[in-house]
Amino acid sequence: MELYWIIAAPLLAAPLSPWLVRAVGSKAAGALLSLVPFALVGWLLAQAAGAGPALEWSRSWMPAMGLEMALRVGGFERLFLCLVAFIGGLVLIYGGAYLDGDSKVPRFFVVVQIFMAAMLGVIAADDMIFTFVFWELTSLTSFLLVGYKFYDPVARKAALQALLVTGAGGLALLGGFILLAQITGETRISALAAHSGTLAESPLFVPALLLVLAGVFTKSAQVPFHFWLPGAMAAPTPVSAYLHSATMVKAGVILLAKLSPAMSHTELWGWIVAPVGALTMLTGAVMAVLQTDLKRLLAYSTVSVLGTLVMLLGFGDAFSFKTAMFLALVHGFYKGTLFMVAGTVDHATGTRDIHSLSGLRQSMPWLAFAAAAAALSMSGVPPTLGFISKELLYEAKLSIPFARHAVTALGVLANSLAVAIALIVGVRPFLGSPGKAVVRHAPGWGLVLPPVLLAALGLLLGLMPWLLDKHLISPAASSLGYDPALAKLTLWHGFTPVLALSVATLVAGFLWFKMRAKFSGAARGIEKIHCLTPTALYFSGLEGILKLAAFLTGWIQQGQLRIYVRVTLIAASGLILYATAKVYEEFTMLSKVPLGVFETMIVVVMTMSSLAAVRSKSRLAAILSLGGVGYSVAFIFAAYGAPDLAITQLLVETLTVVLFSFVILKLPQIREISRSRTRRWDALVATIAGLAMTLVVWKAMHVQLHAPISPGLVERSATEAYGRNVVNVILVDFRALDTLGEILVLSLACLGVTALLFRKRKFRNTDDDQSERAKAREGLPLI
Amino acid sequence: MKEFHHSMLPAAARLVVPVQYVFSVYLLLRGHNLPGGGFIGGLVLASALVLRAMVDPKRVPNFDLIRLSGIGLLVALFSAVLPWLIGKTFFTGLWGGQIWLPAVGDIKLGTPLFFDIGVFLVVTGVAAKLLLVLLAQTQSSVMDRMNSD
Numbered sequence: 017m018e019l020y021w022i023i024a025a026p027l028l029a030a031p032l033s034p035w036l037v038r039a040v041g042s043k044a045a046g047a048l049l050s051l052v053p054f055a056l057v058g059w060l061l062a063q064a065a066g067a068g069p070a071l072e073w074s075r076s077w078m079p080a081m082g083l084e085m086a087l088r089v090g091g092f093e094r095l096f097l098c099l100v101a102f103i104g105g106l107v108l109i110y111g112g113a114y115l116d117g118d119s120k121v122p123r124f125f126v127v128v129q130i131f132m133a134a135m136l137g138v139i140a141a142d143d144m145i146f147t148f149v150f151w152e153l154t155s156l157t158s159f160l161l162v163g164y165k166f167y168d169p170v171a172r173k174a175a176l177q178a179l180l181v182t183g184a185g186g187l188a189l190l191g192g193f194i195l196l197a198q199i200t201g202e203t204r205i206s207a208l209a210a211h212s213g214t215l216a217e218s219p220l221f222v223p224a225l226l227l228v229l230a231g232v233f234t235k236s237a238q239v240p241f242h243f244w245l246p247g248a249m250a251a252p253t254p255v256s257a258y259l260h261s262a263t264m265v266k267a268g269v270i271l272l273a274k275l276s277p278a279m280s281h282t283e284l285w286g287w288i289v290a291p292v293g294a295l296t297m298l299t300g301a302v303m304a305v306l307q308t309d310l311k312r313l314l315a316y317s318t319v320s321v322l323g324t325l326v327m328l329l330g331f332g333d334a335f336s337f338k339t340a341m342f343l344a345l346v347h348g349f350y351k352g353t354l355f356m357v358a359g360t361v362d363h364a365t366g367t368r369d370i371h372s373l374s375g376l377r378q379s380m381p382w383l384a385f386a387a388a389a390a391a392l393s394m395s396g397v398p399p400t401l402g403f404i405s406k407e408l409l410y411e412a413k414l415s416i417p418f419a420r421h422a423v424t425a426l427g428v429l430a431n432s433l434a435v436a437i438a439l440i441v442g443v444r445p446f447l448g449s450p451g452k453a454v455v456r457h458a459p460g461w462g463l464v465l466p467p468v469l470l471a472a473l474g475l476l477l478g479l480m481p482w483l484l485d486k487h488l489i490s491p492a493a494s495s496l497g498y499d500p501a502l503a504k505l506t507l508w509h510g511f512t513p514v515l516a517l518s519v520a521t522l523v524a525g526f527l528w529f530k531m532r533a534k535f536s537g538a539a540r541g542i543e544k545i546h547c548l549t550p551t552a553l554y555f556s557g558l559e560g561i562l563k564l565a566a567f568l569t570g571w572i573q574q575g576q577l578r579i580y581v582r583v584t585l586i587a588a589s590g591l592i593l594y595a596t597a598k599v600y601e602e603f604t605m606l607s608k609v610p611l612g613v614f615e616t617m618i619v620v621v622m623t624m625s626s627l628a629a630v631r632s633k634s635r636l637a638a639i640l641s642l643g644g645v646g647y648s649v650a651f652i653f654a655a656y657g658a659p660d661l662a663i664t665q666l667l668v669e670t671l672t673v674v675l676f677s678f679v680i681l682k683l684p685q686i687r688e689i690s691r692s693r694t695r696r697w698d699a700l701v702a703t704i705a706g707l708a709m710t711l712v713v714w715k716a717m718h719v720q721l722h723a724p725i726s727p728g729l730v731e732r733s734a735t736e737a738y739g740r741n742v743v744n745v746i747l748v749d750f751r752a753l754d755t756l757g758e759i760l761v762l763s764l765a766c767l768g769v770t771a772l773l774f775r776k777r778k779f780r781n782t783d784d785d786q787s788e789r790a791k792a793r794e795g796l797p798l799i
Numbered sequence: 800m801k802e803f804h805h806s807m808l809p810a811a812a813r814l815v816v817p818v819q820y821v822f823s824v825y826l827l828l829r830g831h832n833l834p835g836g837g838f839i840g841g842l843v844l845a846s847a848l849v850l851r852a853m854v855d856p857k858r859v860p861n862f863d864l865i866r867l868s869g870i871g872l873l874v875a876l877f878s879a880v881l882p883w884l885i886g887k888t889f890f891t892g893l894w895g896g897q898i899w900l901p902a903v904g905d906i907k908l909g910t911p912l913f914f915d916i917g918v919f920l921v922v923t924g925v926a927a928k929l930l931l932v933l934l935a936q937t938q939s940s941v942m943d944r945m946n947s948d
Contacts, residue, residue, distance in 0.1 A: 659834035663826075667842040671926060674849065678933040682940045737892060738907045739831035747836065748911040748918070752890050755914075756875055759921040763868045766925040770865065773932050 017059060019073035019087045022097060022140060025052050026104075026133040033125035042121040043462050046112020049125060050105035053132065057101045060094050061487070070206075070495065077146070088142035088206055091491025095341060096139045096270055098488065099348045103262045104132045106466040110356055111254035113462025114363060120164065124252070131157035131259065138267050142204050144193040147271070151189065151235070154264050155182040161259060162251040174250040177554065181234050181244040189231025189271075195224035208278035209497065216282050225284060228275065236268025236322045239296045240550040246303075246315040253359025256311060261318045261351040266344060269325045273340065277497050280332035290330025296323025298426055301433035305532065310358040310368040310441055314351065317394075317437045320430055321347045324409070327423075331416050334498035339408040341492045342505065345484070346393065346401040349474040353390035354441055356467035357383055361445060363463060365453040370440055375450035382464050384446040389471035391442025393478070395435040395525060396518060399507050400478040403518070406431060408503055410514045428521055435525020436532065481505040578694070585701050589708035596708075596715050609717075615655050622648035635680045643673040660743040812854045819847035827919050828903045837915035841922025848927040849934065856938050864928040871920025878913035 029052045036045040063071065070090035077083045089097065111128065115121045134157060137150030156179070163175030197203050199218045200211040208215070215221055232238075237245040248260050259265070272289070279285050300320030307313040321343070328340035360383055361376065362368045377384035393402035409431075413424045477484055482505065490500035509515065574580075625644030632638040646669030653662035690698070729750060730742050739745040747755050823844035830836030852859045882891035894909035906912070 660836065660839070663834055663839050664842070667839060667846065671842065671846060671849075671930065674846075675930055675933060678930070678937045681937045737911065738894060738909070739911070741830060741832050741834065741836070743834075744830045744836040744915070745911075747838070748831075748915045749892050752879065752911070752914055755918060756879060759868075759872060759875060759918055762925045763865075763872055763921055766865065766868060766928050769929055770932060773936065 019071050019089060019140070020075075022056055022060075022089075022101075023087075023133045023137045025056060026129045026136070030126045030129035030133070033129065034122035037122050037125065042112045042116045042118075042125075043460070044112075045121075045125065046108045046110070046462065049112075049129070050108040052129075053101035053105035053108070056136075057098050057105070060089075060098050060101070063089075063094065072142075074142075077143075082203055083145050084143050084203070085146050086142040086204060087140045088204075089140055090206075091488075091493075091495035092273065092341075093139050093495075095345065095488045095492040096266070097136055099345060100132065100135050100139065100263045103258060103348055103352050103470070104128075104135075106352070106356075106470060107254050107258040109462055110257070110359070110466040111252070113460055114254050114359055115252060116460075116462075124161070124164065124254075127157050127160045128255070128258065131161065131264070135263050135267065139270055142206050144197060144203050144205055145190075147205065148186070148190050148193055151231075151267065151271075152183075152186050154259075154267060155179060155186055155235075158182070158248070158259050158264055161255040162248045164252055164255065165250070168250070171250040174244075174247040178244045178248045180558070181241055181554070185231040185234025185241070188227045188234075192224050192227030192229075192231060195220050195227065199224065205274050208275065212278045212281060215278060221282070222284065225279060225282070225288075228271075229288060232268035232272050232326075233292065234268075236265050236272075236326065237296075237319050238268075238292050238323060238326055239299050242296060242300065242319045243551040243554065245319055246312050249309075249311040249315050253311065253355060253362060256315070257352055257355035257359065260315065261355050262348040265318065265322055266325075266348075269322065269329065269340070269344065272326065272329050273337070273496065276329055276332065276337070280329070286330055286332060288330075290327050293323045293325070293327025293330050294423060294426055296320070297327060297430045299323070301430040301437075304437050305433050305440075305528065306538075308370050310361065310370060310373075310445075311355070313370070313437060313441055314355055314358060317434060318347075318351060320434065321351070324427075324430070328409075328412060331412065333412075333415075334493065334500070335408075335415060335502045336412040337496070337498040338489060338493040338500055338503040339405070339412045342408060342484075342489050342503075343405045345488065346405045346474075349470055349477075350390040350393040350402060353386055353467045353470045353474070354394070354438075356463075356470070357387045357390065358441065360459050360463045360467065364455045364457065364459050366456060367453045369453075370444065372452040373445035374448040375446070376455070377446040378450065379455040380446075380459065380464070382468050383459070386464075386467040386471035387442040387446060389475050390467075391438040393474055394438035394442065395522060396431065397522065401474055401481065401484075402478075404478070404481055404505055404507060406518055406521070407509055407514050408505075410517045411503070414514070424517070428517060428524070431521045432524035432528055435522055436528035439525070439529040440532070478507075481507060578690075578698075582697075582701050585705040589705045592708040592712050596711050599715060599719055599721070609656065612655075615652065618648050618651045618655065622652075635683070636677060639673055639676045639680065643669055646672070658743075660741065809854045812850050816847050816851050819843055819850070823847065823919075823923075825902060827915065828900065828906060830915060831907070831912065832904075837918030838922050841919045842926060844919075844923045845926035845930065848923075849930045852931055852934055856935070859931055859935075860927070864924045864931070866924075868921045868924030868928070871917045871922075871924060873917075874920060875914050875917025878910040878917065881910055 029049055033045060033049055036048060039045075040048070070088050070093075072086070072088050074084045074086035077085045108125070108128065111124055112121070115124055118124075131154060134150045134153035138147060138154060141147040141150055159175050159179040162178050163171050165171045196208065196215070199215055199220050200208055202208060202211065215224075218224075234241040234244075245260060245265065249256055251260070276285075297320050300316050300318070300323055304313050304316035304320060307316060325340050325344055325347075328336040328343070358368060360380070361373065364380065365373065365376075367373065389400075393400035396402045396406035409427065410424065413427050414420055416423060485500075485505040489505065493500040622645055625641045625648060629638045629641035629645065632641060646665065650662045650665035650669065653659075653665055726742075729746060732750075733742040733745045734740055737745045737749045739749070823840040825840075826835035826843060827837055827840035828835075830840070848860055879890050882893050883889045885893075887893075892909055892911050894907060897905055897907050899905050
């Protein structure tokens with residue numbers, strides 16, 4: 017199998033999903049579609065266990081700029097590809113069941129699969145610009161998925177916020193990539209490591225690093241850009257489970273890891289990446305405990321884990337790197353499970369409020385098992401994967417060269433808060449006597465199987481960590497040049513200080529959990545201060561931009577067509593006169609084109625038509641007279657041997673007159689078109705514009721600055737493009753890219769005009785199928 | 800609806816519209832060698848659709864014109880991407896056989912012709928959509944005015 021299939025397969029499956037949903041229903045469609053990513057996982061695991069050379073595939077993209085569509089799958093990429101595809105498969109099953117009965121299910125399947133392809137692309141792509149394309153595609157699909165309920169203003173706002181933050185970061189990343197390519201002369205990420213010396217010495221290194229980090233930090237929700245992630249919880253839960261916990265938010269971490277061999281040896285890297293990660297780790301953990309909504313709680317705890325991962329990569333040593341790889345995998349297992357558990361609870365009871373959920377283990381025993389297993393792993397209770405990752409984490413922190421005690425203390429704090437979160441999310445809703453929230457309808461297999469499967473697999477692997485170590489984690493570390501032998505994935509490390517820290521973490525976490533009622537007051541206080549910081553900054557910034565735009569629009573766009581035309585004509589004439597005045601070459605006032613009787617007659621007709629248009633008392637007559645001017649122009653084209661132009665001009669002129677007459681029929685009758693005072697102004701503007709046009713045409717006829725390109729085109733037209741009509745050959749062959757752009761603009765303009773003419777229809781907050789579909793068809797979603 | 804119900808216009812339209820249909824395709828196909836092409840052909844077809852709707856407001860196209868221009872974009876894009884898929888540069892003209900059509904003459908088949916068909920569809924869709932939307936609004940507002948008189 018060629019390597020590009022890992023991206024092509026989900027992309028090809030995506031357009032099939034609407035038919036599949038129609039044919040077998042959304043539950044079965046989800047199960048069938050999940051076969052694609054599961055097959056990918058199987059294929060990836062069957063590849064040699066990472067010891068061999070990386071798989072590569074590449075194809076020339078823009079050879080002139082040295083760009084390639086290059087894919088490269090080594091041990092590192094293989095680990096994350098497996099994670100993304102495996103959880104993706106589960107989410108397709110889960111999503112099909114979760115959204116069963118919703119009319120927008122096909123959209124969910126299509127966009128999620130495009131996202132999956134994009135995410136696999138981010139991981140596997142080796143060329144930097146190619147990576148960037150997938151990177152942006154994940155932002156766009158995330159926007160569409162967060163705004164899935166596009167009739168809900170909260171969802172629209174959250175979608176826009178996520179898009180603006182990650183989109184701005186994406187632009188910064190592009191800048192960083194370009195600088196990196198400039199410095200090293202390489203566009204392949206895997207080739208950068210060989211240039212790490214050149215990189216560090218270059219004066220452009222600092223801006224390059226800062227720009228790349230801006231992209232990474234926005235995508236992976238690092239402080240101070242973390243605020244979009246809790247907002248993105250407006251998405252349906254399957255989306256949150258997939259994009260906003262297991263995959264997309266890890267794109268930043270993945271890129272950071274891929275770039276680390278080239279950059280992590282510099283001082284700046286350690287000084288920025290590790291502290292930002294540590295701060296995010298703590299902020300996320302503290303904010304999480306204060307939440308009452310299950311999904312927001314999980315979102316903040318995801319922020320905390322992302323911070324931990326970034327911090328580990330910031331340390332830059334082999335031990336920390338391997339720990340980060342392992343933690344990323346473990347987190348995918350337990351957080352994916354917990355998100356799906358939260359979604360199922362929400363689906364079954366109709367609430368996600370932690371205060372009203374309890375005693376659910378009786379009605380949903382399997383779900384309780386999945387939740388408990390995930391919570392144990394998240395808390396780091398042996399013998400789970402979480403326990404091993406926490407041991408490694410503490411060892412990594414204790415082995416950094418400086419500030420190790422402070423960092424370890426922070427780690428214990430964040431991890432004990434994670435224990436409390438695990439208890440709140442995974443245990444509390446299922447224990448005790450049934451609370452206010454009752455199960456209204458029992459969840460089907462599609463809502464229970466995926467979390468149970470993920471949790472059970474996590475438990476099983478926890479008992480056999482060496483399997484993971486040998487086949488996934490160690491190859492991941494060694495493929496990027498980190499020695500995997502330093503960190504060992506074993507359940508029992510002996511009686512070490514690390515074990516004592518683990519026990520202390522559990523005890524502290526349990527205490528936090530017991531005392532959580534006490535700091536609900538503090539919670540509100542912190543929430544208030546927190547609201548004053550990045551979120552508020554984002555909103556005031558957005559408001560400022562909108563106000564500036566409104567001011568500028570009000571200033572430039574007066575709303576009067578007459579003024580627009582005047583400004584446009586004066587500006588254009590001014591520029592033309594300035595430009596032509598700079599061309600000093602000699603030219604005579606003698607005409608170079610012959611003027612016969614026919615041409616003279618056309619000019620007379622044209623002059624009379626324009627006089628009639630100016631003097632007309634009715635709009636319709638004025639439009640018809642202007643049409644006469646247009647027809648005369650068409651005849652001039654015909655007379656001087658440009659039949660294509662003439663035909664086009666005739667048709668456009670006819671349709672313009674028809675269009676204007678439709679509009680005029682709508683307008684009220686008037687006595688006079690304009691007052692004599694404005695007419696004098698109009699006459700002046702018209703004269704200036706006419707003079708400028710005449711001058712530019714005259715000079716163009718007489719002054720030759722460059723050799724004309726038309727003879728060459730005419731010559732090549734018949735021999736190379738098999739066409740004798742050179743105008744058409746230029747349009748569809750020589751300059752076809754221009755034409756493609758033009759028809760695209762035309763189509764977009766048509767959408768815009770149609771939307772404007774239908775703008776009286778407002779969004780209503782309704783679940784009504786028909787109106788939603790109608791709105792979507794008008795091209796208005798998410799505006 | 801007085802404005803739209805003359806007797807001459809429907810009579811003329813009955814004759815002109817079918818001619819316009821044929822003529823638009825004729826213009827499209829001959830474009831590569833003689834004056835014509837997708838843009839011009841599209842405008843002719845659009846004016847035929849508008850003329851039909853002017854005569855009888857019920858006779859609007861029963862397909863989505865925006866979708867038509869979307870299909871046109873895809874056709875144009877496909878003919879641009881096709882050479883690239885087989886390993887040549889984006890937009891390289893690929894030429895196949897030659898066919899003879901009555902009235903038009905010999906036509907060389909190739910991606911540029913395909914591209915021109917895309918242009919034809921986009922221009923038809925966009926021009927007809929804009930005019931028909933305006934026409935529908937004019938007709939309804941003229942009706943309103945007549946009702947209120």
